[in-house]
Amino acid sequence: MTRAVVFAYHNVGARCLRVLLAHGVDVALVVTHQDSPTENIWFERAADVAKEYGIPVAMPEDPNTPEFIARLQALAPDFLFSFYYRLMLKPALLALPIRGGYNMHGSLLPKYRGRVPVNWAVLHGERETGATLHRMVEKPDAGEIVAQQAVPILPDDTAGDVFHKVTLAAEMALDRVLPDLLAGSAPHVMPDLATGSYFGGRKPEDGQIDWSQPAAAVHNLIRAVAPPYPGAFFELGDHRIVVTRSLSQPVSRGLAGQPVLYADESHLFARCGDGGVVKILALELDGKAIPPISLPARLGQNPIPLV
Structure with missing residues (x-):
């Protein structure tokens, strides 16, 4: 059985975690965040999904410490997955899984790399966005693309409307490619970063x-x-x-x-x-x-x- 450690938060984290479980992946640990008391928690919590399935949960302030890396190393994961986890996973952590680490990003990479991609896409009047599963490397949102799913943005859609579409797109993309990824036959395509864009967070x-x-x-x-x-x-x-x-x-x-x-x-x-x-x-x-x-x-x- 394929073993994974999953870094997850928000709706995308909860739904993609369910996809892994549906495909029989052995999720040894879910790493997530403490909810901020100043944030509107309108989304599903990945921690709640993990508890439903009896999966251990960790909420480190920094997952890149030597102590936490040693804890993950002892689990011997085949894969790391990051689904809307908000902290960068550094090279020492990415080197742990035998078969690599993969991230689900809320845009059609290489467009809208970086933070809050749905909000930026709506702000710029885009008529399409989506979700991209890609290999994690040290540079943010820059690794090989494994799967993408596009969704439309209608002229009066809010970012909340689009985020719900992107959540479904992430679930569809992961569900479609996961059998090939687990079998070692999924295509990996390097993005041309020069044709994309990078954006920071918003206040x-x-x-x-x-x-x-x-x-x-x-x-x-x-x-x-x-x-x-x-x-x-x-x-x-x-x-x-x-x-x-x-x-x-x-x-x-x-x-x-x-x-x-x-x-x-x-x-x-x-x-x-x-x-x-x-x-x-x-x-x-x-x-x-x-x-x-x-x-x-x-x-x-x-x-x-x-x-």
Whole structure:
């Protein structure tokens, strides 16, 4: 029986762990993270899946210490798998498994290497992304590609919508290639990193809306950080407004001139720097969700200047 140590977190970690078990892989240990008290835990926990199946769980602050590496070495794994684990596995750790270490990444590599690939893909208005299983090497997301599965990004999908698709894509890609990987016959294709891109992490403050940007860019930001992520926001006087859902508009409409928020009989719109318009479907005023159409009355202005 093939033995593996699995580094896993989030929905992708939980689902891919289930795939390994479905294929009869002996998972000797699941390495995961302590949940952060400041994070919205909206996803399935890999630790819970491990406990369901009676698999030991470890939550080291740093898996690359000599002591933890010695613990893994004693397990003599054939494979290491990393499924949305958030820490880099260094060369000494990657050298342990007899048959290599493999990572599931949430993009179509070599595009969107690095952190939060789904959010970056939505922010940049991509119409497609997916999941990639690749061999782990010292350089992040740079090893040979073993399997990929693409999914569409629709114009009004949020990052949360796309992440659910990517989770399924990861499950499909792993389930399809795993028999060949275990048999030693899976293809390994080196990516051309020059055709791809690398991105770092994002912070909540990166969600601040610049209404002077084109409407497409504003809409992409709103959906890239929409709940369960922190949300796109702006400030008017003493008020903080978080826009949690929007729709793109096919044509420009509304008031000419500087960017404004304005309401018609039933909807709230934002006219952006290029004259394009975004329909605001949901927002929060000072931490409380309110109907968007009520915002002008709350603030005593219609239209509401944005710059």
